[in-house]
Amino acid sequence: AQSVAQPEDQVNVAEGNPLTVKCTYSVxxxxxxxxxxxxxxxGLQFLLKYITGDNLVKGSYGFEAxxxxxxxxxxxKKPSALVSDSALYFCAVQYNFNKFYFGSGTKLNVKP
Amino acid sequence: DVKVTQSSRYLVKRTGEKVFLECVQDMDHENMFWYRQDPGLGLRLIYFSYDVKMKEKGDIPEGYSVSREKKERFSLILESASTNQTSMYLCASSPRGGLKAEAFFGQGTRLTVV
Structure with missing residues (x-):
């Protein structure tokens, strides 16, 4: 069975500092x-995805994973956080060719 | 610009009412989804449709049904609304053979059942 875990309900980071939002999976x-x-x-907006190939994936708004x-x-991850990055982030795994299983979400707070 | 549109942003309904949530996509996607979002629980799949008139139950289908008569439209029906169905509902779509393809989401409908 598939699962996704986001171990942190909330992540706090100062603007300009690097940020990491964690996700582990089982599939x-x-x-x-x-x-x-x-x-x-x-609604949710797509940031990036890993399919195959390079382990470092680059996505929208300067994010990478x-x-x-x-x-x-x-x-x-993001090298330098912005206040405007404050939002709820979801990790998801795709299974059965079409469906998505989502983690519980991590709230990112970026403080000026 | 791709679009998934949900008919209402906010709804307030009474216990026992029959409730319809509508979703339309303009991307000619075969797959459509209804998720429910609750704090601390993430998104949970209610129903999935992979073609017109075709549907599969998700993880939490109890108390819900769906209808897909046209490719672009996917409706979620609460047969008899209850207070524990107060939640944010999100519709999404993705292309068939959609392995590796991301889903596109609507803006969400926040439903309150009183």
């Missing part, structure tokens, strides 16, 4: 992993 077969962002009272097969992790 049978090849993992197809995604990150989404949700701003208040809005590092895939680590041995640790079954897919952590979201």
């Amino acid at each position: 049978s077969g090849n993992p197809y992993l995604f990150w989404y962002v949700q701003y208040p009272n809005r 590092e895939f680590n097969k041995s640790q079954t992790s897919f952590h979201l």
